[in-house]
Amino acid sequence: MIEDDLRAAFVRHEPMTPSTGPLRAAIDRLAATRRRRRQRFQAAGVTLALLAALGVGVPQLRPERPAEDSLPSVQPADSQSGALNVLLVGVDGFGAKPPYRLADSILLVHIPADRSRPYLISLPRDLEVSVPGRGTDKLSSAFFTGATEPQPDLDPGYDLTRRVVADLTGVRVDAGAVLTFTGLRRITEAVDGVEVCLPNEVRSSHSRRVFPAGCQRLDGAASVDLLRQRRYLPDGAFDRDRNAQRYVAGLIRRAVAQDVLSNPVRLTALLSAAGEGLTVDDDGLPLTKLLRVLPELKSVDPVGLSLPVGPLTDNVQRVRLDPKQGPAFFAALGEDRLAQWVAQHPEQVNAVR
Amino acid sequence: MTYEEFADTRLAPLLRYAVMLTGDPHQAQDLVQETMVRVQLNWRRVARADAPERYVRRMLTNQYVDWRRGSWVRRVLLRAEPDPTLPVPTDHAQSAVDRDQIWSWLSRLPRRQRAALVLRYYEDLPDVEIADILGCAVGTVRSSISRALATLRAEYVEA
Numbered sequence: 001m002i003e004d005d006l007r008a009a010f011v012r013h014e015p016m017t018p019s020t021g022p023l024r025a026a027i028d029r030l031a032a033t034r035r036r037r038r039q040r041f042q043a044a045g046v047t048l049a050l051l052a053a054l055g056v057g058v059p060q061l062r063p064e065r066p067a068e069d070s071l072p073s074v075q076p077a078d079s080q081s082g083a084l085n086v087l088l089v090g091v092d093g094f095g096a097k098p099p100y101r102l103a104d105s106i107l108l109v110h111i112p113a114d115r116s117r118p119y120l121i122s123l124p125r126d127l128e129v130s131v132p133g134r135g136t137d138k139l140s141s142a143f144f145t146g147a148t149e150p151q152p153d154l155d156p157g158y159d160l161t162r163r164v165v166a167d168l169t170g171v172r173v174d175a176g177a178v179l180t181f182t183g184l185r186r187i188t189e190a191v192d193g194v195e196v197c198l199p200n201e202v203r204s205s206h207s208r209r210v211f212p213a214g215c216q217r218l219d220g221a222a223s224v225d226l227l228r229q230r231r232y233l234p235d236g237a238f239d240r241d242r243n244a245q246r247y248v249a250g251l252i253r254r255a256v257a258q259d260v261l262s263n264p265v266r267l268t269a270l271l272s273a274a275g276e277g278l279t280v281d282d283d284g285l286p287l288t289k290l291l292r293v294l295p296e297l298k299s300v301d302p303v304g305l306s307l308p309v310g311p312l313t314d315n316v317q318r319v320r321l322d323p324k325q326g327p328a329f330f331a332a333l334g335e336d337r338l339a340q341w342v343a344q345h346p347e348q349v350n351a352v353r
Numbered sequence: 354m355t356y357e358e359f360a361d362t363r364l365a366p367l368l369r370y371a372v373m374l375t376g377d378p379h380q381a382q383d384l385v386q387e388t389m390v391r392v393q394l395n396w397r398r399v400a401r402a403d404a405p406e407r408y409v410r411r412m413l414t415n416q417y418v419d420w421r422r423g424s425w426v427r428r429v430l431l432r433a434e435p436d437p438t439l440p441v442p443t444d445h446a447q448s449a450v451d452r453d454q455i456w457s458w459l460s461r462l463p464r465r466q467r468a469a470l471v472l473r474y475y476e477d478l479p480d481v482e483i484a485d486i487l488g489c490a491v492g493t494v495r496s497s498i499s500r501a502l503a504t505l506r507a508e509y510v511e512a
């Protein structure tokens with residue numbers, strides 16, 4: 001009997017139920033807000049690509065640090081003559097609490113001494129390397145180790161990564177930059193969108209975006225979204241690295257079309273657009289010297305390269321350098337004969353356009 | 354099934370369920386809103402569940418049971434805009450509520466007990482399904498329902 005009263009009481013109060021229309025609209029609004037916020041914070045790592053574009057020269061333009069040799073005529077003999085290697089690191093976790101940093105995209109931009117064209121070399125984040133103070137670990141952990149202790153800071157993360165990359169490749173890193181997700185978005189917007197050419201369709205697992213196969217112009221948010229995608233790509237992080245190269249190639253094309261690279265004023269404007277999302281390393285090679293390299297480039301169409309890695313080992317979470325091809329590749333890089341190496345190993349070249 | 358299709362058919366029943374849980378249309382809206390935002394953001398996972406509706410009902414029930422006292426205030430402030438179309442209880446309905454003692458007694462029950470009552474006597478679900486939604490054993494469902502009924506009977510005697 002009390003059960004019957006209960007049933008009756010419930011049914012009697014059904015009319016209290018509000019209408020669903022406004023509620024549904026409120027749900028959609030709030031979900032959209034949270035989705036945006038989530039994208040902003042979960043930074044997807046691969047921001048790094050950006051840098052590559054920068055790799056062609058940008059990283060050195062930090063406005064608040066005027067270059068000492070601002071009188072170019074003073075040291076004309078000092079112009080950079082050898083090959084250049086620029087390290088671009090894309091990190092995620094920007095703005096997250098507690099802060100964490102993983103370098104998800106690590107790109108080495110190699111500019112040969114003959115200035116024929118830039119090479120984009122993706123170093124897999126899961127590559128097994130020796131990290132000082134941490135033993136054998138993934139390459140991505142170097143940034144994390146450097147950037148989180150004793151306090152969160154991008155600069156020590158970059159420094160440790162640079163050391164690990166220099167040890168790994170045997171080449172000197174002349175300049176470099178760290179890019180967060182925010183920096184990536186701002187730079188993309190500063191050049192008014194970047195055209196990316198994909199061989200296959202990519203569906204975002206973070207948003208509802210679908211990136212069709214073929215060329216498309218991406219705005220800042222879409223670029224970040226694309227470069228975050230890894231999980232559902234057939235080749236996982238490797239495909240993501242390739243997409244990062246495609247993005248960088250598009251960014252370079254865009255920067256060239258807008259005459260950014262050869263125009264220091266525009267370049268500075270582009271770099272300051274990235275704001276705090278971009279940290280640059282100007283200890284190695286001063287900006288002005290790097291800038292002098294730009295007009296020397298015969299082609300700004302980059303060659304995207306994959307590091308030769310071995311088959312997955314017992315530990316599937318990590319990849320190892322191919323025991324034969326890997327050292328041969330680094331030797332070619334160190335001796336500045338990548339063009340020859342590429343001719344012999346066309347399978348390691350990624351179509352970036 | 355897409356999120357849109359799910360919301361088309363299931364939003365209204367969920368809202369009614371939330372009204373029975375909370376006894377208050379505003380709180381019910383907040384509860385459903387919070388749950389459905391998470392449903393929308395994680396739709397892939399929800400859609401993969403064997404029974405998406407039961408999965409969502411479990412999310413909503415957990416949210417209700419865990420909702421801390423006082424946090425209602427924050428939730429209400431979070432609501433995007435005041436909602437002018439919300440039906441205001443008429444005088445008639447209001448007085449019906451006042452007369453409805455069993456309804457007010459319900460609000461004094463622990464939330465898990467109230468949820469069990471709603472699931473059995475409003476949603477007419479079998480105990481096995483109630484146990485699944487509440488995340489407990491079937492025996493626990495039965496004992497909390499009988500404890501809740503005993504409390505209500507005691508109120509009857511006093512009244």
